[in-house]
Amino acid sequence: MLEEIYLYQFRNLATMCLALDAKHIILVGQNGAGKSNFLEAIYYACLGSSFRERQDEQIVHFEKHQFALKGIHRIDKYFDTVNIQYQEKRKEIFLNKVILRDRKELLMRYPCVIFGYHDSALIHGEPSLRRQFFDQMASLVYGDSYILSLRAYQHLLKQRNLAFKNEQSAFIASSDGMFVQLNADLMLLRRGLLSQFNAKFTPLVHALLDKTLEFSYKASFKERNTEEMLVYLQGKRAYEWSKKSVLFGVHRDRYLLMEGEREIASYLSVGERRMVSLVMKQVLAQLIVEHRGRKPIILLDDVFVELDNAHRERFWQMLPDYEQLFMSAFSLEPWMKELPSYKSYRVVGGEIEWMDG
Numbered sequence: 001m002l003e004e005i006y007l008y009q010f011r012n013l014a015t016m017c018l019a020l021d022a023k024h025i026i027l028v029g030q031n032g033a034g035k036s037n038f039l040e041a042i043y044y045a046c047l048g049s050s051f052r053e054r055q056d057e058q059i060v061h062f063e064k065h066q067f068a069l070k071g072i073h074r075i076d077k078y079f080d081t082v083n084i085q086y087q088e089k090r091k092e093i094f095l096n097k098v099i100l101r102d103r104k105e106l107l108m109r110y111p112c113v114i115f116g117y118h119d120s121a122l123i124h125g126e127p128s129l130r131r132q133f134f135d136q137m138a139s140l141v142y143g144d145s146y147i148l149s150l151r152a153y154q155h156l157l158k159q160r161n162l163a164f165k166n167e168q169s170a171f172i173a174s175s176d177g178m179f180v181q182l183n184a185d186l187m188l189l190r191r192g193l194l195s196q197f198n199a200k201f202t203p204l205v206h207a208l209l210d211k212t213l214e215f216s217y218k219a220s221f222k223e224r225n226t227e228e229m230l231v232y233l234q235g236k237r238a239y240e241w242s243k244k245s246v247l248f249g250v251h252r253d254r255y256l257l258m259e260g261e262r263e264i265a266s267y268l269s270v271g272e273r274r275m276v277s278l279v280m281k282q283v284l285a286q287l288i289v290e291h292r293g294r295k296p297i298i299l300l301d302d303v304f305v306e307l308d309n310a311h312r313e314r315f316w317q318m319l320p321d322y323e324q325l326f327m328s329a330f331s332l333e334p335w336m337k338e339l340p341s342y343k344s345y346r347v348v349g350g351e352i353e354w355m356d357g
């Protein structure tokens, strides 16, 4: 549970120290008040990065040059302090005053899932968005065995792309075996993960939309074993040289949303896309609980704005047990006041004040 947060020059938010000692935290405010920015700060305090910007620079308050954030997490009866400081394009994260070399420690310690209006892009957006989503899920489910293979792959991919540009054929040939092996390892884990994912996703979507949907994994390599992959890769070598880049590998894998034989993403209505993307996040939260044995922190960014009462009810039923839940809303509705142990805050122009609770 995130019990306290301190913010300094974080987007439009005022410098503040806020006690968050409730299971449900509700942020109420007008458009542009700073609710999403506050949820982003909570995500930062859990995972050390944003859910929307890749550039930490954008987090810094306009006209300023640095931001800082401190989160105090309670795990059972122990307290952890996460300190993040950013200045001059450099971010440092400290966990209990010790500099953190690898952010994956945070991912394992304070799992956090954000649900928001931007999630629909998981359905109709670029294939890389779905790859990132499933990569994050695989990192949480498999831990180091996935994270380290993916990092090794990304490193080798970079080196091979450079080698194609610099015409270093000896490096390409000597790294083929390693490249194919990393592909095979990642493909195996991705396939295993997707069948676990679909086993939960398909029935949940069916109950909501009366449609039978599942994700299908289209690996860049069609071959099933490393020998065949190697032969295929070497057969395509002239083509890769002509393009001077790596054209085959898991960085090009695709995840397709299928209804039977039809790729369905572009046929779904706006509302259906939204529901399906919410279910994807629900399944992520459920798998975290099952595999990590930890309850996640859930962030809901304007999730209920477009949901009718029946869909809202179903949304809550799908949620696994969570450690704590933060949500943004335009007003404090009667059903929110029935949530057990809640605190509500009004957000106005980046200032946050306690309402009741």
Ligand SMILES: Nc1ncnc2c1ncn2[C@@H]1O[C@H](COP(=O)(O)OP(=O)(O)OP(=O)(O)O)[C@@H](O)[C@H]1O
Residues within 6 Å of the ligand: 010, 011, 012, 013, 029, 030, 031, 032, 033, 034, 035, 036, 037, 038, 058, 059, 060, 061, 062, 302, 328
């Ligand atoms: N780095 C920054 N420094 C200062 N202000 C910023 C920064 N980044 C964004 N903002 C401002 O924060 C405000 C947006 O806040 P936020 O996205 O949290 O709104 P919100 O309360 O979630 O609104 P909505 O309900 O419309 O989504 C905008 O006015 C935006 O200009």
